Structure formats: C-alpha cells, structure tokens
Amino acid sequence: MKFKCDKCSKPATIHLTEIIDGEKIEKHLCQDCAATEGITVKAEVPISQLLEDFILQTGIEATADAAEATCEVCGMKFSEFRNAGLLGCPNDYDAFEKGLLPLVERAQEGATQHIGKVPHNADDAQKRQTAMLRLQAELKGAITAENYERAAVLRDQIKELENA
C-alpha cells in the first residue's frame, strides 16, 4: 500500500498511529513534513538510500565500472549488491573495493578503518597494528579534550608498542 504525504504530495515514508481519546488517528507523512511536525521516528539511513545518494553523487558512468565487479568466490556482482543491499560473502569487501569503500565511508561517517577488538587467533602483527590505530585515535581524542595527562600515558603506550 502506497500513501501520499498528508501535508504535501510526496510519497509518505512515515506512518504513525496515535490514539487520542480512544480514537485511532493515522498519519502518513514524508520525511520532511514529519521533521517539521516534530514526530519523526527516523530509522538509520537505509543502505538503499545511501546507494542512491552515492550513484547520484558520483554519476552513473563512474559507477558503471564498479557495477561490473564480480566476486569470484560467491559470484555476486556489485550491481546485485546495489539492488539488494546485502553482500554475498566476506570476499566481497575486497572484490568490490572500488565501489564499496566510498559507500562504507558515507555509511560510517567518514571512518574506513576498524580500530576495535581483534579476534584472539589473528596474527600478532594484526593485533599490534589495530592496537596502534586505537591508541592513536584515543590520543587524538585526549588532545581534543585537553586531557594532557591521559595523552602522555597514551604516548608512552604507543612508544612501547612501536618498540615491541
């Protein structure tokens, strides 16, 4: 069922049911009108929306190249991912790097590098590298927060790790 926005004629994406004095009132609003009405229950930006924005931004031709990329492990094409929003296998992250990286960057507010936990069976170099990135991010945060004591501790930890 498709609804038009109650306020303007754009397609409604937010559907609310409110009970006022026992009476059920349904509202159908577009994103913009819902925001001005003050009743937005905005879900996270869906991946399909990000993909659309991305294509509009980079232009169809620039993405045509990336669209043809195919994963040789699971056989998925980047264009298929673009339609479904879900990847086919872990290898896709490498196979679609060109198309995927800018997308990840947008979805993750500019971040493209994991600095969290590393599996315990990862090799030492991997563990050290991620720990280093994490400490550097923390150091940046400490300096921004003018927490110089913490920054000094972090610098020592980074040095220690470099010499390990």
Add this chain to the structure above:
Amino acid sequence: MNLADLLHRPTEWLRGTGAINDVVISSRIRLARNLVGMPFLTRCSEEQLHEVEHRLKKKIFQARMADDVAYVDIPASGELDRKFLVERHLISRQHAEGSHSRGVTFSANETMAIMINEEDHLRIQILRSGLELDEAIAEINRVDQLLEEQLDFAFHRRYGYLTACPTNVGTGLRVSVMAHLPALKMTGEIEKVFRAARDMRLAIRGLYGEGTEATGDFFQISNQTTLGRSEHQIIKDFSTQTIPHIIDYERRARHVLLKEQTIAIDDKAHRALATLHAAKLISSEETMYLLSLVRLGIHLGRCNKMDIATVNELFLRTQPAHLQKIHNRTMEPRERAEARATYIHKRLDAV
C-alpha cells in the same frame, strides 16, 4: 525450560529494575558475527544454511555460557510462538518472518539471546532492565570470547568484523536503550531530542525496532556507526554524551509538568486507568498508550493505587501473542480486543 514456562514470568526488558528505570526501560547491546569460509546468508544454499545452524547451535551449547539455555528452531515453531519471542525482545521481527533454517538460543533469565541466521550468521544480544550498559558490555565480551574460542569469525584488516550489510561492519556493535519519554512528547520538546540524537549520529525507532512507530512514547535510541571507534569508545560516547541529556530533559519536563500542570497530569493518569478498567474492547495500541500515561502518573507520585510491576505485567501480557498464549488459542483481532479488556479488568480489580 520451554516457552510455556516463560509465559508466567516477567521478561528481562520489562523487569522494571536497574539504574534510572523511571526513564530507561532497558539497555541492549548486540554484536554481529559471521563464520569464516561460509558465504553470507544471501548466498548460502539450503544445505549451507542448515549446516551453519547446526554447527552454531552445537558450539553455543558446548560453550556453556549460561546455566540454563534454551534453543528454539524458528521454522519449526508456530506463528504465535515466533511473535511471542518478538514481544519478549528475544528475536527481531525479521527473524520471526524469514523462511530459511534459523533459530535462537537464549538463557532462562532472558538476558542473553543469540540469533542464528538472522541477517548475519550470528547476532549476539545482551539485554538488561534499566540503564546497565557497563554490565551489558562486560557480559557480551564474555560471550563473544567464549564463542571465539570455538569458532573463527570473518575478519578484515581494514574493515574489522565483516557483516552482510556494510552498515554493521567493524565492531558489529549496536548499543541501544529503550526510553520512556512521555513528558517530552507532551511538552512538545521531543523534536529537540530527535535533532540532538541526529547530531550525535544516533538512530531513534519505535518499540519493536526498524520501521515501527513509537507507541506509547517508548523510543529505542541506538548508535548508527560501527566502524572507526573501539567498542569501548562507542559505549562511552553513547552513555556519556547523549543518553544522560535525554534522561535529564525528560526528568526536567516531568518536573515542569508536575509543578505547572498537576491537575492535567492527574486527569490524564486517572482517566487512563479508568478507561483501562472500564473498557470492554481494547486494542494493544490503545492499551500501551494508556499504560504509558499511568506509568507517568506513578513516577510523578500521582497514581498511588497502581505500581510499576503491574503496569509492566499488563504491558507484556496484553501484547497479541502473549494474550493468545494465555488463552491457549489463536484469536481474531476483535476477539482479542474483548479478551484483552476482560484480562485488564480482572487484573486491575486485584490491585
């Protein structure tokens, strides 16, 4: 333990305990993980899906992460049982509705639930009543550790833990709280919260997750990004930068209402209670809406006849699947509306 045992117990997310439970109903942390050497779900064959389910189920039991653990095979369960699990926040709607091999393991106290073959091979969830994120992160780390000793998870130098959807990649960590914000809604300040949340890269949803509306002024607030910050930092940013402000706004709005609109608050809470008691037909939406007002009245000390435990019990047991399980049969909406009203009437008479 079986599902019928759960029916007569309060569920973790509505236990009404934990820090700041006047505003924060429950806290939840979720991790997404996928197995090495196996395609993501979209590219798994039937056999592979079955294999993943079988393997993970076995490993989860072997890891002995809780004293009493149950496993529910979702395709083998009836529609009512699936909805029952959704209402208890043990599985997502998406998990209830799929058609492939999948299941859920959960601890008897319902604080831990692990969905197998939802959007990723594993979705680990820790749930706590009230604002208890430190406890929840410690617990989810313990569970993740136990699983990691038994299983290899897909991991990438750059992207971290790999997930079927790139919006979960990195830590795979989603932290959320369910907040009850009736005063902000009444004073019209809720939009401020939404704006602040957006600025802080947080998402706000209704009671049962994605695509659901905020019934009865219950809002689920969660982080949007999973990459570029450590697990610890994500939790810290979430629990120190935004949530305390939202709690503070709501409490202040309640204070203002109490001071300036005492009669109006009394009127709303007592009317809500009277309607709940007198109704002969009532939908679950209206029930939640009215219970939300009663809840506010209790927390403002204006509704001494009722207590939070009863409100929570009614909230859970009047949900469609719970109601039908109590009556041990499926009912049409019209029939449910009547059974619900009768149930509430009796329960309130006993208060």
